[in-house]
Amino acid sequence: MVIAASTNSSPTKMGIAKRRSPRRGSLKIRRLRSRDRFFWLSASDGVSRLVNSNDSVPEQVDDYTFAPSKFRHEPYPMTFPAGRVWPPRQIDDLVGAIGSEQTDCVGNTCYNGNICQDLDCTHTLSGWRTATSDWEKYFELRMTEHRGVGVYTKHAFRQGTILGWYSGELKTLSSMECSTNAYLMEMEIGDVGPDMPVESIPTIFIDGEQKGNWTRFINHSCAADCVFRIMRVGCTRIMVVEAVRDIPRGKELSVDYGQEYYGLTTVKICACGAPGCVSRKRARMEKAMEKQKAEATDVRTRNVKRCRRVAPPVLV
Ligand SMILES: C[S@@+](CC[C@H](N)C(=O)[O-])C[C@H]1O[C@@H](n2cnc3c(N)ncnc32)[C@H](O)[C@@H]1O
The missing domain is CATH 2.170.270.10 (SET domain)
Structure with missing residues (x-):
């Protein structure tokens, strides 16, 4: 199958928009073109940058x-x-x-x-x-x-x-x-x-x-x-x-990528921030478990204190 994308740019040549003449001191805003071979980001500073995701340029x-x-x-x-x-x-x-x-x-x-x-x-x-x-x-x-x-x-x-x-x-x-x-x-x-x-x-x-x-x-x-x-x-x-x-x-x-991607037991952690986010639930569960564990340790510590060895009383 022949790939249909045009080849009018390359990542190395067009990675970052060039500066205008230093005299004017402003950044050149590159117009996005849908026929570009690579993807460009709309950045808040108005400068277009080539998308680089997961260490590669898609x-x-x-x-x-x-x-x-x-x-x-x-x-x-x-x-x-x-x-x-x-x-x-x-x-x-x-x-x-x-x-x-x-x-x-x-x-x-x-x-x-x-x-x-x-x-x-x-x-x-x-x-x-x-x-x-x-x-x-x-x-x-x-x-x-x-x-x-x-x-x-x-x-x-x-x-x-x-x-x-x-x-x-x-x-x-x-x-x-x-x-x-x-x-x-x-x-x-x-x-x-x-x-x-x-x-x-x-x-x-x-x-x-x-x-x-x-x-x-x-x-x-x-x-x-x-x-x-x-x-x-x-x-x-x-x-x-x-x-x-x-x-x-x-x-x-x-x-929604599904439970296998972002779930209660997956390696990846979701950062969507939604109130019902699965990773927030997971964080709450983990916190509750930590608390339970800490309480159990505390009881054990208290028990140890109660059972501590004492010096025999001195008889007079
Ligand atoms: C299909 S890609 C989505 C596009 C990706 N953000 C990118 O820059 O190419 C999926 C990846 O985006 C990131 N991602 C997507 N949704 C996310 C979320 N809710 N929380 C954290 N990372 C997320 C993760 O790195 C995930 O493996």
């Missing part, structure tokens, strides 16, 4: 990419009807919309609520990508205090609006190199029936770590205002970002 690729060779040894998915092309040669061989999402096509563009119900529609992934390439009109990337880069709205959105989709490299579990990757989304493939046991459903991973679109920057919140959900565009299955409540302008977008 590439702006608003498409699915995949290496057919990685699927050569994968078994024919049990959720595929007989006779499909396998190993996959094209994107739709792998993520064709052949499941229960068949009625839900996003149509041509986000933001307008026009869901297409036509099963034989002619909408395409490339049409959708072109129509949504102006994402910087609606969203901007900003550095947050404790959660790395986040996505902020430039417009208000109504509940139910489709805001974008999650793009990236399509990978199998066996082709995954790095277990610390924080940018993986798992997606079912084929026609998954409602009674199929979860552990036997074939899936692929959409990896947005090195190559992805702006949705890779959506942070987690325990009171999220968006969800990722499966829909289709024409014949292609996609994972869209949908607003689950009205979202005002200037608000950070968030999704």
Whole structure:
């Protein structure tokens, strides 16, 4: 699959906006362009900076990419009807919309609520990508205090609006190199029936770590205002970002990453700050346990005091 991003900039050349002539003493504000190959941050000082997340500079690729060779040894998915092309040669061989999402096509563009119900529609992934390439009109990337880069709205959105989709490299579990990757989304493939046991459903991973679109920057919140959900565009299955409540302008977008990512026993600690935040609950639980432990120690200490050895009384 050919990557569709343009190559009009490079991270080393354009990392920080250059200064204007020293005489004027002001910083040059670089205009953000949606066709840039890399992502840029809107900083409070007005200077655009290249996004560097998790020690790498992610590439702006608003498409699915995949290496057919990685699927050569994968078994024919049990959720595929007989006779499909396998190993996959094209994107739709792998993520064709052949499941229960068949009625839900996003149509041509986000933001307008026009869901297409036509099963034989002619909408395409490339049409959708072109129509949504102006994402910087609606969203901007900003550095947050404790959660790395986040996505902020430039417009208000109504509940139910489709805001974008999650793009990236399509990978199998066996082709995954790095277990610390924080940018993986798992997606079912084929026609998954409602009674199929979860552990036997074939899936692929959409990896947005090195190559992805702006949705890779959506942070987690325990009171999220968006969800990722499966829909289709024409014949292609996609994972869209949908607003689950009205979202005002200037608000950070968030999704719930789930208990396996931020939970009561996970290694990662959530810093969303929501009143019902799972990590706050965890901190409260840990504090209560500490208190219990301290009280138990105190009782033991008091007991020790009560039982302390004494010198025998002197008899006169
Ligand atoms: C998919 S990335 C989101 C974009 C990321 N902030 C960035 O700068 O690229 C997920 C990572 O963002 C950070 N993050 C997201 N939500 C967070 C939260 N509620 N609390 C703390 N860190 C968070 C964590 O480092 C997490 O592994």
